[in-house]
Amino acid sequence: MRLRFVLLVLIAIGALGGTAALLYAWESPIPPIDPRSFGAPDRALVRRGASLALIGDCATCHTAPGGVPYAGGLAMPTPFGTIYSTNITPDPETGIGRWSMQAFIRALRSGVDREGRHLYPAFPYDHFTRVSDDDARALYAFFMSIDPVNSSAPSNALPFPLNVRLTLAGWKLLFLRQARFVADPSRDERWNRGKYLVDGLGHCGACHSPRNLLGAEKASAEFEGGEAEGWRAYALGRYSQSPVAWDEAALTDYLAHGSHPLHGTAQGPMANVVDNLAQVDPADVSAMAYYLASLGKGEGQNKSERAPSGPGHLPQAAGTQAATPSIPSDGGGAIYATVCASCHEGDRPLPLGGARLDLSTALTDDTPANLINLVMKGIPAAGASARPIMPGFGDVLGDRQISDLANYLRSRFAGRIPWGGLAKAVVEARGGR
Template sequence: MKARSITLGLAILVAGGSAAFAGLAWRPAIGKIASPTQFDRALVAKGAQLAAVGDCAICHAGSTGTPFAGGNPLQTPFGAVYASNITPDPDAGIGTWSLAAFRRAMHDGVDRAGGFLYPAFPYNHYTHVTGEDVDAIYAFLMTRTPAKLQAPATHLPFPFNIRLLMAGWNALFVDHSPVAADPAKNAAWNRGAYLVEGLGHCAACHSPRNALGAEDKAHPFTGGEVDGWDAPGLTAATSPAAIAWTAGALYRFLRHGLDDQHAASAGPMGAVSHDLSNVPEADVRAIAIYIASMTDPDGRGAAEPTREQQVAARVAAAQIPPPELQQTSGAAIFAGACAGCHGAGAPMMLNGRPSLALGSSVTAATPRNASQTILYGLQPGPGERGPWMPGFAGSLTDDQVAAVLTYLRWRFTDRPAWPALEDNVHRIRQDKSS
């Protein structure tokens, strides 16, 4: 009898606590609007540039390529989260959303109807974006072409499908304070900090995450993973770059998708570089200055390599490999499939393209990015410009790709061999086909 009373009491406490939490977490719906209002052209233009910094088009592009129509899945450890339609269509998109509803979504992660959003939408960074900038993005999105494409609904397994729990997640992990200006830094650095920490949400990819999917605030920018790619660390201790990044090199990489002392942007970063090509030069330079300061915490400033140093690095990276390496199957595959572009004396190399020895995918701690690039190549989106490379998933087996990776690691770096390469390649191929 006593045990039954205790059980009943606990049940009442749990029920009462759940009801209290639900009451505190509840958010009201915000009324619909009939249609978007007219917007000043200058505000729309500003919003276009800010949306490019925020990479809105990357996640929210429709499965058919329709801009901002949603439907793309972002793979998370908890399941696939589908990007929503953010065109002004009144049924499939956000055409009935008021500015207040849009601001709440950006700053609080709550949609117009009062439902909690998952942080695959990086509102935990957009909390740092000023109201004026949010208003400009709203003006831009509300003047896009409406798309009547209904994005797939997100269905995560229990208990992650209980969106109300996001109220607790937000309380633990979301910071609403603005990005504080550092008076010891110049205006460009502070502008870069605002863009990187806020709209650019760079840490969302380039930081590790804890068991609940929140960024590890104790180790920001030390490397993460997104959509099957490694997002490399950006700090001095974690960057895999063979040559330290400078603000100038980062600017070229971010703006043009290529720097001749590093590599071409690949994977999700390729789309980021494309978007940043439409952002004012001053903002891209500010982003580069802020990120470069992570690899130079003392503020001494790494010098740009001289032309002589660049040539020396390229020549050293293209040395003829030792005989024992030349006899491997990886060397033979490289000679037949890769050397026409990446071998010493190849036309592409003579035109200033970076040596493979300078690319982070070859020097990285894991072979994930190099495997992705060999299997699926680099292909800019329709109508986009950028580095191009064919994929070899259809012509090379897993063990052949692994042999090439072994050869690249041995020839072009002084790093230890990657383990279990064939298993890694097989896993990436399986993930792509699933």
């Protein structure tokens, strides 16, 4: 009797909890609008929205390789399965053509689509929740102004229960803090603008902060460095491992032009970011740099005095091949001397000469991912820009040779202990090519 009572109470609690959870997770649809109801677009608002969309890197994810911008369909591999980006052109059937502004803003800030379905946090609404009303309106005006494209993304490939979107309500309960950006009155306007863009639309922390097992950014470890598409997103501010401290001028240059002589060239997903930032209002980029510079500088920096080598160290003949240094007998050293040194110690300046390896964060960082990627893939030419280039050696060097080279570079130029898990990282990088 007693047992039955306890069971009944438990079932009742369970049912109530379940109902409460369902009620909590439930989001109602927002009625569709008539796509023809738009008047003439406000040109200035659309232009501002276009610039904001670049800061948000919207096209970077919402475009399939070789596809129409914003028409979606890009496969995004996550530790949980593959998610496909959606069509955010104003197509009434497959895009967001029937979305009201209210529906758009709810999606942006709360990760819920017009029909009330929860969106996966591959869409960084945990950052976009900070976007102001004005900017959200400008983004909406921009997206509604572009040409509609009829294109449906493939279905996501996620295992149960992650394919049940209601579970995302639980994720949001744990990790989504819905809040608009609040300016810090003790800081100037530029700093606040920079922080607003960095934390909000720019969603820098999405890559540059570590994530927990449930794929949420660790709030306590903001900008301590993260991972994106097989690349390391370096730690920023006081956590930076850069041998040369980043200052506002360097950050501005890097973000606006994609490279800096003392800090290298944006690669991997960051290459997309700088391509986008090159097209936005320079004042916004400079505000972001101003804010990021205020996050402090890492320790043990400014090794520029050390400079054992670098371009100009070796004499160079009239051609493009520099003399190489004496060849060490160990494997990694021999590879460096024969493969790398002719550029990295020759006197040909950037962008065609090699960067100074003693200034490379790829060597001081805690993970070898970026060094391995750079050695394998090189740095491809980026359009007509004057960014540095480098040929890739992934098809020339075997896994063992790349490991030996990485160990040699790490110890010689960064003076740090060898990376753990190097061989495995090389194999992974090759698999991911």
